[in-house]
Amino acid sequence: MIWVEGLHLSPIVFLLMVAAFRSMDPSLEESALMCGASRWQVFRKITAPLTRPAIIAAVLIMTVRSLESFEVPALLGLQNGIYVFTSRIYFVLRTYPPDLAAAGSLAIGLLVLAMIGVAISHLAGRSGKTFQTVTGKGFRPRPMELGRWRPVTGAVILLYFFFTVVAPLCVLLYTSLLKFYQPPSLDAFRSMTLENYRELLELSQAGTALKNSLFLGIASATLVMAGMAVAAWIVVRSRIPGRGLIDQFAFVPLVIPGLVLGLALSFVYLRSPVPIYGTIFILLIAYCTRYMPYGMRYAVTSMHQISAELEESAQVSGASWWQTFRRVLLPLLSPGLLAGWIYILVVSFRELSSSILLYSPGNEVLSILIFEQYENGQFPVLSALGVVMVLTLVVLVTVAYKLGAKVGLKQD
Template sequence: MFDHLAKRALLRLRRHAVFAAAALGLFALVVVPLAFILVRAVLTQTDGGWTFTAAPILEVVSGGVYWSALLNTLIIGAGATVIATAVGVPLAWLFARTNMPGRSFLERLSTIPIFIPPFVGAIAWILLSAPRIGVFNYPFRHLLGSEPFNVYSLVGISWVIGIYLAPYVMMIVAAALRSMDPSLEEAAQVSGLSRYRTATRITLPLVAPAILSGATLAFVITIGLFGTPVVIGWARQIYFVTSRIYIASQEVPPALATMAVLASYLIALSVLATLLQRWLVRGRSFVTVSGKGFRARPVVLGRSRYVAAGAVWLYCIFTIIAPVAVLIVASLSTYTWSGRFTMENVRFLWADSDVRATLRNSLLISVIAASIATTLGVAISWITQKTRVPGRQLLEYLAVLPVSVPGIAFGVGVALFWLEMPMTIYGTIWIIIFAFIGRFSGYAVRSISASLVQVHPELEESARVSGYGPVRTFLKITLPLIRPSIVASWMLLFSIFITELSMVVLLYTAETRTFSLLSFEMWNTGNFSQVASLSLLQLVVGVVVLQAVQLLWPQKNFQSSV
């Protein structure tokens, strides 16, 4: 009896220790940086200590350049969200609900833009649709004497961002469509509604929460992007809030208070978008999944299914094939579209010491950060789903809180926090790693928690009855069952980290420059051919690492919910 009580006490102590460690880590990585943004906006350091001041807020509020930046941010935020939703929702319906030919392959192909760095996409679209050098403008200039496409505009920036964010909306809405009972659609069609009216009157309203969730995510990502708006907008002096944060960070000394106020702008916009999403779905019922089993029957499109497949292929051409093709041609040119080709830009990739150093930094940072963030995600998910530790739901909330905070705003908070700490973290790769972990661990928590919910408790109970302790049960039973979601989470985080620029641009030093930052610096010099070669190398390295992970840990189907 005494041994049994001692084992239970030890188990409870271990659970509380894991909870305390995770809570302490989240407090330092998430809560404190966010708090520093708000505090630093109204406090300034003087010889006498910290004092309250409204000067930074008044400077931003009274500055016309900041209002212009905010307006531009709202315009591209709304524009990119509309484009991403308008493209993503039809894609989701075609993949999840119709008999479109090749839909499984096309669905996998349509998710590739997520793994194309936004900076790379921006460079590619400059080569495709910029005045004078844009490939799409060539035939119009020679035939009509005009150039209808101009990526250097708010519409152009919104387009580029929107088509690359469409897969996020597509995946969220497709998941909702697949889990929805199709009997309501079938009843509508029996009542005489056409396929179009059924989709617009029945299907889309029922998955409205998923659509709004995807749209909100697209908006938050857009207003926090740095690379794409700067690369395209800088040439025409189109500035955004993220641009102004970067400009403030380049002052000597950096205008930290101004950066904090501008970061607060972005946080406020993301909070307002989230509140609007909740208000739009409040008081309405969207329950479509019941205990009754169902088998979804695809909507038969007839001959139009080939038109639909052609439209999806056109999207893939715009987001994958054409951008990669122009990058290849540009990287092999002496200069952009010179008509003369050379291998110098390819040799530059392994001959230049900067390329090797920044690539090594990017791989090191991405692997370490993805591994730690995934491990933290496993710990938090296990605590929230498999224990009854008081406060566990708060732990999950803190982990996913930064998901709704724009990246560059979170980067400001991390910089402000570690600048005040006596520890020598600032100026090392660890400040970038900590920023990545704090900002993106919520992605792992969401994915792994969903997988843990599917593991029936009787599997773990059977292991414990057989004499397994809690640690051995987790390692031998639970962990293998949730391994696919763990590997998928690591791959997603790695793909984000290897291309991240918004936070890195505020946290790097000469020794901790990353590959994305090197591409940004090369773009500043105007050498598009070298930027194209760097972009292709970054894309290839990311794909190779992800393929290697899939070969080492192949994804298998585990029937874990029985």
């Protein structure tokens, strides 16, 4: 469970850190190298302190995300009698009658832990100006040569990529070509067929689920990052009283388990005069609510590294707030916003825990279809659906990176 959850959370750390590094002035590290410092000293005394907001945000998100994770504990822990907060909530909700009081108390425990983490993060990042590297002085981010460490670093990255991505995907592809699951053997390779993919094409739910997942992923990522970019400006730049509460409230959904969030939304909209229950838009509301904290962390981390000098210069020149935000801040924030957009797109595309209580026939998403295939024991068809899901995400992320390379700061 620890290994799988660690692999699941590693993209969060990478996307948070790469956005911070792209916005950091390399002249500071170059100056230290010219003064005789080793690369390790530069990393320890200059690079790590400058990226401290991103490191704190990454550790905080990983800790709380591990606390509220549902899929990994449910699939790997329940069958062995290992319970965590979320799997215990799932268990008490499955009993008859559902013990809503126990689920609520467990959720409050998660909320208290998260608020403690937010408070620690806020105290650690109070000296925001210490980490500002994008100022009124011109600079262009550029890569640094690794020298003799380049082959070693490349080998480590390739090994990590093979054991965490290539090998599992090869097993998934292998299973998707079998009539029934069996260990690798000569007979198994001889019996490979595309029948599972043909069955997917004939399954009407598959096309509907793919379209719904695409719509929900793109829409939720766009809405969340657009809203959180403005919210980050209010938290970091404005002097509005109580602005810190926005950061606190934006973080709250992170610790609400998807099952509890889905249950709460179903109760709300069952009694709401707005006819949204049973439609795809209730899933969109759930996704935007669930992934709002991620967008906020990406946006705030990027905003901390941009000095207010740039906005002040634009305002002195007669620019309005919207012109300053659109033409000055957004291009500089684009690495962090793009990283957050990609991450929210990916996690929304495969969201299960909140969807399972809110979907209705005709509004299924791919994760629901995969879960149903898993419960029915149809592992070859499930593997074929997983391959299609992975390929779709690869295409979406590649297109997003290509489009994102045309905006923001350019590398030499």
